[in-house]
Amino acid sequence: MNLRVKVIHYGQAHWYADIDDADDPQPDDPFWYLDHCRTQAQxxxxxxxxxxxxxxxxxxxxxxxxxxxxxxxxx
Known part of the structure; x- marks a missing residue:
């Protein structure tokens, strides 16, 4: 299994992070996610x-x- 972390900035509002299989054709179903982080570092x-x-x-x-x-x- 090849897991990857993805971090996305939504304008000035917040940061989103998820963990998914790099080969997964369904990016809307990760193993884990976190939304509304205040910073990229968080x-x-x-x-x-x-x-x-x-x-x-x-x-x-x-x-x-x-x-x-x-x-x-x-x-």
């Missing part, structure tokens, strides 16, 4: 922390659940 720090946790789970062989699998709502 978004990156949160995403990197979660990426570490997801990587640990993947190495153990745990199933990684996508947001849609958990909440039933696409991002």
């Amino acid at each position: 978004a990156l720090e949160a995403a990197c922390s979660e990426l570490t946790a997801l990587s640990t789970q993947a190495r153990r062989g745990d199933h990684l659940y996508r947001v849609l699998e958990i909440s039933g709502v696409a991002v």
Whole structure:
């Protein structure tokens, strides 16, 4: 699995971050996301922390659940 972090700036309003499989054809269903970060650094720090946790789970062989699998709502 090739996980990647994406951070996007929405104008002057906020930053968004998500973690997804680089080969995923459905970018609206990441493994994790965070919206309304005040700074890019805050978004990156949160995403990197979660990426570490997801990587640990993947190495153990745990199933990684996508947001849609958990909440039933696409991002």
